Amino acid sequence: MTPLLQVQDLHVAYRSRTGEVCHALAGLSFDLGPSEILGVLGESGSGKSTLAASLLRLLPPSGIITGGRILFEGQDVLHARPREMEKLRGRRISLIFQEPSVALHPAMRVRDQVEEVLRAHEPLDFAARRNRTRQVLASLFPADADRIANSYPHQLSGGQRQRVLVAQAIACGPSVVLADEPTASLDPTTQQEILTLFRTLRQALGLSMVLITHNPGLLAGLADRVLVLYAGRAVEVGPAESVLASPQHPYTRALLRCVPPLDQKSQASRKAMLPVISGESPNLSVLVRGCPFEPRCPEKMEVCKSCDPAAVPLSEAHTVSCFKFPG
């Protein structure tokens, strides 16, 4: 299986006006295979959104990609000319934004907003565009595509708006869709609906997805593989079942332990204090030597302070960056 998207040793830094440098991504590497769903699990400040923005080279002016390579279908994304980037962005790699109520234009009909994507990327005439828009919307809203197409965003529910964003993202038939917290503002029932939609799309269109989230529950049953991001580094990568059910890295273990379980709820465990990760979240403006999780790690060793842990393979697909595991 040749990877569709390859990220190698990616470094991204933000420079503030005062000259302070913040290392948002520090040597991130991963692959994304065809029609694979990769879940990126990270808390705020771990570099999740920076990752999505760097893959499309949509970083704000203060964000600089300081090193590494991004290869998409063999093409070097970081050295692509602006014209070539335009052909990739929205067309081959598209992005589903976080907040559907903000990402949609409030005074444009849904149909026009989906059509706008096609106008930007595909050499189609008016009739063909209309036709394509209708098809895309019909695939997402089988029951009432016409009514939705004629609506304005404020007339739609949160879930419907999220579907419109999905329509925009798949309108040009991309091979990779990046979704940055796609369900953060939805209630669980609608959330499940959108996740089911992702599953269907992957099967129907052979899409690859990078699903970025802070909620481990979303990834169970949807992602094939999970990458756990901490301080801009991948601390653990592996098949979703093994990372979520038997996490190995101390950070992943601590993170997943914070979530209260729904099952086997006994009187005793209810209202008990939840385990928390002690210590402060990492300060990214100082590039420290050693493991970024070391100050908070319950199992730290002497070596963690001085050396950066390399990724150790536990099995064929499961790697952990921690000195606990002998390489």
Place this chain on the structure above:
Amino acid sequence: MFQVSRLAILGGDGVQLLLNVENLVKRYAAGKSFGSREFLAALDGVSLSIQIATTLALVGESGSGKSTLALCVACLERPTSGSIWFDGRDVAALSEKQQRAVRPQIQLVFQDPSSSLNSRLTALEIVAEPLIIQRRFDKQARSKRACALLERVGISAKKAGSRPDEFSGGQRQRLAIARALALEPKLLILDEALSALDCSVQAQIANLLLELQFSLGLTYLFITHDFAMAAHLADEIAVMDHGRIVELGAAEKLLRSPEHEATRCLLAATPRFRGTANLPEGL
């Protein structure tokens, strides 16, 4: 006199109720034209009660009426009909002026601390503001009290001069909780107060809420989408659907044998993954 006996009747089996909502209805005008007689019943005959120093979790889909109920209980919306017995009196029947005296006892914590806190005020000013509005203490005593509140929720008094954007999401939510505690309320309404936070931060804030409940005897109305967190924090869970309470019961029982379709749907939609919470501390 009537009010006192009423409370006694409600707490028939020896329990003391802080809040008792009876047959609450809230309708909003929903017609397309001005003066239309069409209405939307956001609350359609809601009855529930919360014992003192316990937590009731209110779970339901968006648009099921959870937040409308919260606003009515907090005396920020007037219900169309029904009664809200809080601490022995029907606050829905009080005049605006009388309600003003009740409001300090019921405080709200909202979902998104970055929009619920004034970004131009310092942490100290944010926490002291309710005290100024209610004309409590003099300036010096207010500052002292605000500092104590900040420390109480885990924010160092050294950071009292910082503004909300200098705090992390979790610290901002702590700030919102400190502000809610400033007037020593009896009831705290937590409207999706954990939903916008990372899971490790959710756990920290959940622990803070539990600890505050144990030490101050606070009563919580915890509004959420998250069944797992509701089950963890609450004594009782009420499930809302289309403006009605469709199921209400002890947290364990509701999870073990959900009876209503809406409850089962919500439970089925709750994301879960196996085993992790039972992980031992080490390897």
